[in-house]
Amino acid sequence: MERLAGRIMLLWGLPRVVVAFLAGAIGALALPPFGFFATLFVSFTLLVWLMDGSTGSPGGGLFARFRSAFWLGWFFGFGYFVAGLWWLGNALLVEADEFAWALPLAVLGLPAYLAIFYGLATALARLFWSDGVGRLAALAFGFGLAEWLRSFVATGFPWNAIGYGAMPMPLMMQSAAVLGISGVTVLAVFVFSAPALVGTKKGMRTGLALATALFCTHVGFGAWRLHLADSALAATAENRMAVRIVQPVIDQARKLENSDRVEIFEEHLALSALPPDGDGKRPDIIVWPETSIPFILTQNPDALARIAEVLQDGQVLVTGAVRSEDAGAGLAPRFYNSIYVIDSEGQIVSASDKVHLVPFGEYVPYEDLLRRLGITDAIAMPGGFTAAPGRALLTLPGGRAFYPLVCYEAIFPDEIGDDVERTGALLNVTNDGWFGATPGPYQHFQQARIRAIENGLPLIRAANTGISAVVDPYGRLIKGIGYNQKGVMDSTVGGVSVPHWDRDARKNYFWLVLASMFLIAAISRVGFNFRTN
Template sequence: MNRILSFKWEIAAPLFGALLTSAFAPYDYAYAAIAALIFVYWVWCQQTPKRAALTGYLFGLGLFGSGIWWTYISIHDFGGGDPYSAVALTALLVGVWALFPALTGWLIAKTSVWSGLWLRIIAAAVAWVAVEYFRGYWLLNGFPWLQIAYSQISTPLAGFAPLIGVYGVGFLLALSAFAVVEILRDKVHVMACLPVLLAIWSGGWYLQSVSWTRAAGAPITITLVQGNIGQDNKWQNSQQLNTLRLYRTLTEQHWDSDVIIWPETAIPAFLSQVQAAYIDPLQQAAHEHGAELVVGLPSEGQGKDYYNSVMTLGEKPALYHKNHLLPFGEYLPLQPLSGWILDKLQIPLGDFAVGGDRQALLTAGGHAFVTTICYEDVFGELVARQIADAGYIVNLTNDAWFGDSSQPHQHMQMAQMRALETGRYLVRATNTGVTGFVGPDGTLLKQAPLFTTTTLTDRIVPMSGVTPYVWLGDKGLFALLAMLLLFTYGCSYWSAVNPANQAVLSDGNGGA
């Protein structure tokens, strides 16, 4: 019993990891994120780095086990994997991503012994978001799911997103939780931490009322088409004609709209296969009605290359090829090992080519727009670097791969952050949901019911101007965080070597 009690924090860690998941959509208990962060920081500050890494790993198992369990659906239900292989691969992914909270725990345990209240807090918050950034942007092409800032889309901290982006919001959330822990550990820290906490949360509340961009023209009417084609028969040759007829019929009911948008790979055939019989007549019809179509379909490139593409039809026909591909879904990293494993498990996955960074913006409704396909909308810098010349953001997605799970809701929440960061309307057409319109403040304005064949129409205002985050970018934010950390370290060192000045950054115990 004593041995079990000695591991009480490790036993509780997965539960608090799952609690953090509840802060995200569709549960939306946003402030549960603070409770989870308070717990894990409290524990890490009392542990050795190795023990903190273990606690962090178990915390990560709870977080990702409850947060990305839907991977099983894509592998088993639609990928063709047997149940054992699907469970094994899902468990492997959860285990790999749990290594990142373990790394965070190790780093924070290292810094928790530093002198200086704010040096400890800032170092820990920087460590948290730095590890998130590495996981979300670099490793295996990036997997930013369940980054803490996305849970705050409806709290006052969302007001900071147009200034410092998703990682800046995550930093402020972590800093807030860690400051609360320092207060709980020693009430002497109240006077040092409380004013900062009040400034952060009241400042975020105020910033939510600030408009960083402005209207760039008259409103345009957009119709989003949700075909609700089952993923299990989407690519069946026997269903292709029915699918093409469905999208054509739904579109013909909305020729009075300025722009009509279909989901990712709504056309289940290569462009060359449907160009003459389907695309060209659509192009002609759109031109005659003064409307423009934005459709998703695969297309061929040079040699054996093929792309996940978006095509505009109407006044300015053009193509965009997806640039940020999904690992293990649209390309196979770690070759030849990953290909050999998937072949053994008999799980078929695609291998698309990258479209490239220098593609011109597509245009519809008289305005250029940033195009994102599927999970491209979860990368803030990808959208931000193109937004200056764009009036709005378009996302084409097919989340049918994950069934009736939390994934479509989590994905929409991340898309909402892109609208908030850039001060643009975002329109999102999906195969089964969540299809909807998002305002420049990140609010989900209108949503189609999930798993329903339907259309959704609304008016948006093209916007111009850039937010501070668009100018700063994620790399600029981390440069600022590095300078803040160095400054805090310098102040702590200065206080330590000048006893008369210790009160400047006192940790509440008479020391620096």
């Protein structure tokens, strides 16, 4: 290991760039659908050794070392995001004649942008770099801060944070209930970097012991929490709802055509009307995916009447739909990506609009400027969608409520407000059909599961092509429909949350963990300077 570490440290030029890129790409195998979390030990071990050799040009001073470390992290991040997000290009191929030109921007441009955050992480870590355990803490601090910034800068895109690689199964997901994804990411980087100490020896015993203790605590806490799960959920046994999720598997190109709308609508209704499976209990709630209804419902009373014909007395349909709103005289109407609750009489009894829109997918940032350059969004609505000013809870007849998350809103933990405590479940409707049979739908599903754990609530997830599922508050799959499998799924969902740490507590623990890594790194750096001067 010492010989290998030495060779990695001494790499220069193109070989150094290639190893950094491959180290990041290998780490992406820890993400769904693969879940090989051990690959991150390889990734971060290589990154530490590369950082050890990150000296910059002779005589260049601090700035040269900072710049060298930044580009090292950037190439690492570029490899990680290209390998983990290449599937985004599939969305542009749905209408290839119009958007194929933008394929390089999705497959390479977005990863190049996201890699800047990892470049900042390694550059920051380089300021506190030492020769022992402290440098692992410095890297953990840098990545923790960078991932936090990535969650909100330029509207945020925290997809595939490093912490998700440490949570491939419910046993290893429970730490998110205490630390959230941000806190798990900080500690994960420290643990995944620990094998680098074997190659350099300095601080090896202390570092490996600490990393082993953290990993065992991570797994042990998961085992303990899952052991208590069934008794904790027993309180919800008398307050459960029978839910049917419809997964229609409508091809995205077909959804974009105007000629097939009635047939698509009837396919949803036919699946909804199927007899119940299992114990034969009629579903109380039927859930359709994002933008399932191919009409503006408020302009199509016949569609509402048709829904009323299919629903039995007391049943409720919860569905994604496009909502229009008059913007005033002489102005084009505004359109919202919404969720409706429709009762058995065909009345819309509750609605919630999407708050966090997808840039260049649902709206165009700096629209006037970019449209002059020929860059338009990929949504068929005139002018794209409008973001709601705030999130409204979905209230069902009888007083129960769902916390609505449309599509990729489920990847933003900090956007779930305190009013989530007044709901009985998270509801995520999405259309991952844009991405085809790629890792994208599996990655999206994992991140939604973590939101259930963080908030101590079950998750109801309806996706056009999958993965649709009911997940309990511990992230365990109760029942689901695999990707690209057309059909319905009947299950029950508890209406009471399990004991959990609230959002403020998770934030505080994240900052506490981050501060601890900073202190370890800073103290180690001071000691390193003292020894070398």
